[in-house]
Amino acid sequence: MFSGAQISLYPMTDDFVGVILGALGALDPYRDKLRIETDDISTLLVGPPEVLFPAMRDLFVAAAASGKHCVLSAAISRGCPGEPDDPICRSDAVGGPVGPLSLRKDAAIAAVREADVTGQPVAVQFSLYVMGTGDHMDEIYGCIDFLKQSGVFDRSKHFCSRLRGDAGAVFSTLNEAFCRFGPGAGHVTLDVTVSANSPTAI
Amino acid sequence: MFSGAQISLYPMTDDFVGVILGALGALDPYRDKLRIETDDISTLLVGPPEVLFPAMRDLFVAAAASGKHCVLSAAISRGCPGEPDDPICRSDAVGGPVGPLSLRKDAAIAAVREADVTGQPVAVQFSLYVMGTGDHMDEIYGCIDFLKQSGVFDRSKHFCSRLRGDAGAVFSTLNEAFCRFGPGAGHVTLDVTVSANSPTAI
Numbered sequence: 001m002f003s004g005a006q007i008s009l010y011p012m013t014d015d016f017v018g019v020i021l022g023a024l025g026a027l028d029p030y031r032d033k034l035r036i037e038t039d040d041i042s043t044l045l046v047g048p049p050e051v052l053f054p055a056m057r058d059l060f061v062a063a064a065a066s067g068k069h070c071v072l073s074a075a076i077s078r079g080c081p082g083e084p085d086d087p088i089c090r091s092d093a094v095g096g097p098v099g100p101l102s103l104r105k106d107a108a109i110a111a112v113r114e115a116d117v118t119g120q121p122v123a124v125q126f127s128l129y130v131m132g133t134g135d136h137m138d139e140i141y142g143c144i145d146f147l148k149q150s151g152v153f154d155r156s157k158h159f160c161s162r163l164r165g166d167a168g169a170v171f172s173t174l175n176e177a178f179c180r181f182g183p184g185a186g187h188v189t190l191d192v193t194v195s196a197n198s199p200t201a202i
Numbered sequence: 203m204f205s206g207a208q209i210s211l212y213p214m215t216d217d218f219v220g221v222i223l224g225a226l227g228a229l230d231p232y233r234d235k236l237r238i239e240t241d242d243i244s245t246l247l248v249g250p251p252e253v254l255f256p257a258m259r260d261l262f263v264a265a266a267a268s269g270k271h272c273v274l275s276a277a278i279s280r281g282c283p284g285e286p287d288d289p290i291c292r293s294d295a296v297g298g299p300v301g302p303l304s305l306r307k308d309a310a311i312a313a314v315r316e317a318d319v320t321g322q323p324v325a326v327q328f329s330l331y332v333m334g335t336g337d338h339m340d341e342i343y344g345c346i347d348f349l350k351q352s353g354v355f356d357r358s359k360h361f362c363s364r365l366r367g368d369a370g371a372v373f374s375t376l377n378e379a380f381c382r383f384g385p386g387a388g389h390v391t392l393d394v395t396v397s398a399n400s401p402t403a404i
Binding site for chain 2: 002004005006008010011012013014016017039040041042044046069071073075077080081082083123124125127129130131132133134136137140141157158159160162187189191193195198199200201
């Protein structure tokens with residue numbers, strides 16, 4: 001199954017190029033497990049979820065360590081019928097049969113409890129989109145129920161859910177939302193915004 | 203049908219607050235036709251597509267006039283079954299029966315030809331997500347075919363399509379993609395990134 005993300009990093013500073021270049025080293029441990037292509041709008045990461053989410057987390061934590069207001073925006077996708085399969089995406093995290101929603105929620109909650117701690121607080125909002133099925137709202141409501149028990153749920157907003165907490169637990173929560181909801185082999189996407197050091201944080 | 207967007211404006215400058223505050227006046231002509239709520243991550247705009255897209259266009263053009271590298275990120279949604287209906291969203295642009303794809307493409311192309319010219323060049327990438335149906339890829343491929351005839355198509359990327367051109371034609375193209383593809387009363391979303399003044403523009 002093809003999986004990956006188009007990501008962009010926005011440091012709100014005159015030295016945005018310096019902050020971005022300074023953070024890129026955080027991707028080094030993941031480079032042999034990802035295909036990476038950059039243009040002027042975004043950077044493509046192709047690879048399995050268990051590499052994608054830690055790579056995005058470490059990149060963002062490195063940028064946020066600049067102390068500048070930074071945002072990471074990501075369009076994350078798996079199982080798009082229009083994308084070619086790619087061996088680099090092979091993963092046990094997705095693709096299996098769909099078990100009962102209650103078991104998937106429990107497994108997601110347990111996984112977030114084991115998340116690494118980074119020391120970087122973040123605020124996130126994201127939307128989960130499940131395509132190709134008539135019951136997509138059941139999966140979305142199931143995911144929201146998981147979020148409320150994740151320990152990083154902030155509040156619901158129109159079109160999205162807000163999370164806040166340590167970047168470790170928050171990116172783990174995004175990973176679980178992406179992998180455990182929607183059909184295992186289905187077309188699922190996330191629209192994610194991650195923010196740190198905002199002068200108007202509430 | 204409930205429709206709206208969560209939007210964020212990212213000026214890559216130390217004076218990002220000044221650029222944002224300086225651009226907000228561009229929303230004034232639309233304020234009585236939108237519900238607007240802001241927090242530290244995004245601003246919610248609730249209203250019909252024919253107000254949403256010009257409002258986002260004018261806000262972005264005003265910010266880009268600063269000359270700073272600016273990005274607008276938006277999660278745009280209509281017809282989410284979990285959202286309450288709202289009279290402010292009433293529109294003839296969506297909600298009707300679904301006609302043949304070829305007629306919808308022709309109507310979309312004709313609408314973009316009539317778009318206002320702003321004088322501000324932009325680069326955009328976006329994804330169209332159609333939910334609640336088994337044939338979502340037919341609608342997505344139909345939309346991509348329209349994009350290729352829109353006059354602002356740049357190229358396909360993994361997970362998204364790139365556009366470039368005057369902000370008027372580009373935002374009109376986004377409007378058409380949002381309103382004419384997917385069921386009229388269906389759950390349809392866009393994940394949009396708009397960029398101007400990038401030092402690495404290609």
